[in-house]
Amino acid sequence: MSTSGTPQFRYTQTPSKVLHLRNLPWECTEEELIELCQPFGKIVNTKCNVGANRNQAFVEFADLNQAISMVSYYASSSEPAQVRGKTVYIQYSNRHEIVNNKSPGDVPGNVLLVTIEGVEAGDVSIDVIHLVFSAFGFVHKIATFEKAAGFQALIQFSDSDTASSARNALDGRSIPRYLLPEHLGSCHLRISYSAHTDLNIKFQSHRSRDYTNPYLPVNPTAIEGIVQPALGPDGKKKEPESNVLLASIENMQYAVTVDVLHTVFSAFGTVQKIAIFEKNGQTQALVQYPDLTTAAVAREALEGHCIYDGGYCKLHLSYSRHTDLNVKAFSDKSRDYTIPDASLLAAQQASSLPPAPPVWQNPQSAQMYPGNDFGATAAAHAQIPRGQVASWDPNMQAGRLTFVPAASSYPSQNFAAASVPAYATAATSGGSLPLSQRSPITSGVPSSVITQPGVPPNLRPGGASPPGVQPGGVSPPGQSYYGQ
DNA sequence: AGCACA
Numbered sequence: 001m002s003t004s005g006t007p008q009f010r011y012t013q014t015p016s017k018v019l020h021l022r023n024l025p026w027e028c029t030e031e032e033l034i035e036l037c038q039p040f041g042k043i044v045n046t047k048c049n050v051g052a053n054r055n056q057a058f059v060e061f062a063d064l065n066q067a068i069s070m071v072s073y074y075a076s077s078s079e080p081a082q083v084r085g086k087t088v089y090i091q092y093s094n095r096h097e098i099v100n101n102k103s104p105g106d107v108p109g110n111v112l113l114v115t116i117e118g119v120e121a122g123d124v125s126i127d128v129i130h131l132v133f134s135a136f137g138f139v140h141k142i143a144t145f146e147k148a149a150g151f152q153a154l155i156q157f158s159d160s161d162t163a164s165s166a167r168n169a170l171d172g173r174s175i176p177r178y179l180l181p182e183h184l185g186s187c188h189l190r191i192s193y194s195a196h197t198d199l200n201i202k203f204q205s206h207r208s209r210d211y212t213n214p215y216l217p218v219n220p221t222a223i224e225g226i227v228q229p230a231l232g233p234d235g236k237k238k239e240p241e242s243n244v245l246l247a248s249i250e251n252m253q254y255a256v257t258v259d260v261l262h263t264v265f266s267a268f269g270t271v272q273k274i275a276i277f278e279k280n281g282q283t284q285a286l287v288q289y290p291d292l293t294t295a296a297v298a299r300e301a302l303e304g305h306c307i308y309d310g311g312y313c314k315l316h317l318s319y320s321r322h323t324d325l326n327v328k329a330f331s332d333k334s335r336d337y338t339i340p341d342a343s344l345l346a347a348q349q350a351s352s353l354p355p356a357p358p359v360w361q362n363p364q365s366a367q368m369y370p371g372n373d374f375g376a377t378a379a380a381h382a383q384i385p386r387g388q389v390a391s392w393d394p395n396m397q398a399g400r401l402t403f404v405p406a407a408s409s410y411p412s413q414n415f416a417a418a419s420v421p422a423y424a425t426a427a428t429s430g431g432s433l434p435l436s437q438r439s440p441i442t443s444g445v446p447s448s449v450i451t452q453p454g455v456p457p458n459l460r461p462g463g464a465s466p467p468g469v470q471p472g473g474v475s476p477p478g479q480s481y482y483g484q
Numbered sequence: 485a486g487c488a489c490a
Binding site: 047050056057058093103 | 485486487488489490
C-alpha cells in the first residue's frame with residue numbers, strides 16, 4: 001500500500017505535456033507563467049506557487065510537441081528562461097496532467113495575503129494600505145509583517161466577494177506613487193488568499209490594526225505612525241528604554257544559569273521573568289522587571305560588571321524591545337516568577353520528553369501566537385510553508401523557549417524611544433539612583449558582582465555565606481556588591 | 485536548483 005517506493009524524481013525525463021518549472025520568483029502569478037510559456041503552444045492548465053518555497057510551478061500544454069518545443073528551445077538557447085529577471089529551470093514533469101491547479105493561495109477567502117515588492121516595512125504605512133484596500137469595502141483588520149518574501153500584509157474583509165474584488169483589481173498593480181515616500185520606485189502588489197478567516201489582532205500598533213474594535217489597547221512599544229527611531233541630542237539613535245533588559249554574557253567561563261541571573265538581577269527589584277538563549281555563539285539573556293525604572297537602575301549598576309571575579313561572565317546590558325516575555329514557567333533556560341507554584345510545573349516539565357515544540361512550528365496550530373506583543377503576526381506564521389520553519393535561530397529549535405527573540409524574527413522593527421509614555425522620563429532623570437553612591441569603576445577591570453569566583457550564587461541560597469560575601473539577592477543594591 | 489494533490 002505504500003506509495004513511497006518510487007523516487008521523487010528521475011534524472012532522465014520522458015517528455016510530458018506537463019512541464020515542471022523551478023526557481024521561479026516568489027508568488028509568481030499564472031499570468032507570468034503564461035507569458036513565458038505561451039509562445040510555444042496552447043496552455044491548458046497551470047499550477048503556481050508549488051513547493052515549500054512556493055517558487056515552483058507546473059504548466060500543461062495542449063499538445064506534447066508544444067512542451068517538447070519549449071524544453072528543446074531553452075536547452076539550446078543562450079538566453080535562459082526568465083521570470084522577473086530570475087532564471088527559471090524547466091523540465092518535463094513526471095506526471096502527464098495537472099490534476100488540481102488550485103493552490104491554497106487561489107482558494108478564495110475573506111482574508112488577502114498581500115506582498116508588497118521592493119519596499120521595506122517602514123516605507124508603506126498601514127494607513128496607506130488601509131486607504132488602498134478600503135476602496136473595495138470595509139477593511140476589518142490588517143496585520144503587517146516581514147518575512148523572507150518581503151513586506152507582507154494580511155487584510156481582512158467581511159467576505160470573500162469583497163476580497164476577490166480587491167484582489168482582482170490590485171494584483172500586480174502598484175500603490176499610487178503619491179502615497180509612497182519619494183525615494184521608492186514602483187512597488188507591485190502580489191495578492192493571494194490567506195487561509196485565515198479572522199485575524200487575531202492584540203494591539204493597535206504601527207504593524208497591526210483592528211478597525212472593528214476601537215477600544216483595543218495600543219501597544220505601548222509599537223504606537224502607530226512612529227517608524228523612525230528617536231534620535232538623541234548627539235544625533236545617534238537613542239535606545240528605547242524597556243522594562244526588559246538584554247544581557248550579553250562575555251567570557252563565560254562558568255555556567256550562568258537562570259538561578260545565577262535571578263540572584264544577580266534580583267538585587268535591584270523583583271525579577272519577573274528570565275530567558276536564556278544563544279545568539280551567534282554567545283549566551284544572552286532577557287531579564288524582565290515590572291517597570292522601566294528598576295530596569296534602568298539594574299542596567300546602570302551592572303553594565304560592564306562580571307558575575308564572577310577575574311573577568312568571568314562579564315555582563316553587557318541593553319534594553320530589549322520586548323516588554324513582556326513569554327517564557328516557559330520553569331525550564332533550564334527560562335523562568336516565569338510571576339506564576340505561582342512554578343516549581344510544581346518543574347516536575348511535570350522534567351518528565352515530559354521531548355519538550356513540546358513551540359506552537360509556531362505547526363502551521364495548523366499557529367492561529368494563536370501565545371502572548372507575544374505582536375498578536376497580529378500570529379497569522380503570519382500560518383503563512384510559513386508546510387514543514388518549513390522560518391528564519392529562526394537554530395538554537396531555538398531545542399524548543400525550550402517560547403518567547404520571541406526579537407532580533408531574529410522581526411529584524412527591522414524600530415521602536416521609538418519617543419513613543420514610550422511619560423514614565424520613561426523617570427528612568428532617565430534619576431540623579432538619585434540608589435546605586436549612585438557606588439564609586440565609579442575607573443580601572444579596566446570592574447569589580448565582580450559576586451565576589452567568590454567559581455561559586456555560583458545559586459549554590460548558596462540565603463543562609464550561611466562566607467564572611468564578607470553577601471548572598472545574592474538579599475542585600476539592598478549598592479552595598480556589598482561593589483564593596484571591595 | 486529537483487515534482488503538486490490525497
